[in-house]
Amino acid sequence: MVDATVSKRAIPNNPAADARQATAVVNVDAASDAMLQQYRDFASEVTCGAAQHPDWVESWAFTRSTEILFLSLNLSGQTVLMMPLEVVRQRGCRIARAIGGNHANGNFPAIAPERGHNLTPQVMKRVLADVHRLRPDLDLVLIERQTASIDGVSNPFAQLASVLSANIGLALHLGCGFDAILDRIGRKRRLKKHRSQTRKLEAAGGFRRIEAQSDAEVERLVAAFLQQKAERFEKLGIHNVFADMQPFLSALFSRAQSAEKPAFLLHGLEVAGTIRAVTGASVVGERIICEFGSIAEDDLSHASPGDFLFYLNIEDAARQGFKTYDFSVGDEAYKRGWCDIETEQFDTIAPLTLRGRAYALALQAVVSAKRRIKANARLMTVLKRLRRGAANAQAKSPSPADSADD
Structure with a gap:
């Protein structure tokens, strides 16, 4: 299925740091059958998003060819957070992103609810620093379309560099x-x-x-x-x-x-x-x-x-x-006909290297531009009309094979 487990660990550098920081241990583990089972044991008992559910993660790991990693944070010997990621290459950058790419919405790491309050901005920045130390080949951590909270548990990635996602979400109270x-x-x-x-x-x-x-x-x-x-x-x-x-x-x-x-x-x-x-x-x-x-x-x-x-x-x-029926991301008329809740998701774009920083700036600009375009109903109507016209023109044009037969 995947490579045998390769576990890398970061230990505290400063024993004099406060207790919360000094007892933090970050692991980055490659996927294996044992690691998938460890993740299932943890995630099945805690809060997580749909694309972080063990069924989703295992199905993705067994059917895709990308490198799968598990980021985990232990505080005082107890696992507090785990986040499955996949490594992809985009425009020369090696990116650790949420498993599922554009197919994953409402991303939310697996978190032990009773210890979620320990995930302070300082702890999360420490996590990124340790990821860079453990995997210096990675240029960027990219977790898109995240939800801010689930069942009263806050998403700790919201405390890092983030921007609003390009699409809003629509839902209705049940x-x-x-x-x-x-x-x-x-x-x-x-x-x-x-x-x-x-x-x-x-x-x-x-x-x-x-x-x-x-x-x-x-x-x-x-x-x-x-x-x-x-x-x-x-x-x-x-x-x-x-x-x-x-x-x-x-x-x-x-x-x-x-x-x-x-x-x-x-x-x-x-x-x-x-x-x-x-x-x-x-x-x-x-x-x-x-x-x-x-x-x-x-x-x-x-x-x-x-x-x-x-x-x-x-x-x-x-x-x-x-309690809620959620139509997920995307603003469409058929959803508006039902919905009374409008939500916003966010993207964490965290560069780890100079190359990653340049790419992060480009991503932020793209997300911002998409958001402005999608907020303009008239412009979206024009773009959809142009796209349909291009598709119709392509469908009517003869293929090379048809031209050769004439």
């Missing part, structure tokens, strides 16, 4: 119950639309909502999602970031089936025997988070199967007692 949600968003209009969709789907051959509970169901829904996403991205002229994600997604949702309370859920809307919409979600505390979704671009798209599936998902989440 604690009041589904009836109260309908009252808030317009019960009469929403129920009228839902009844109309129901009639269309029943006339098309009937429907059912599927929650994957076997490997076969996982494979079927993952395959449908990837096909739908590929067709959608091609139509919009967007690079397909899911093109190589089948092994990871299949491993993740299959692995989750073995848990009494799965941390990752896969749902689909089947109409007349065909999957018309798919959503993948994570569970973090009392929050259910929609990590991705897709719809089929076919003869039933007029019935809005994706919107219909979200209605069923949100209704079910409220019935199960979740």
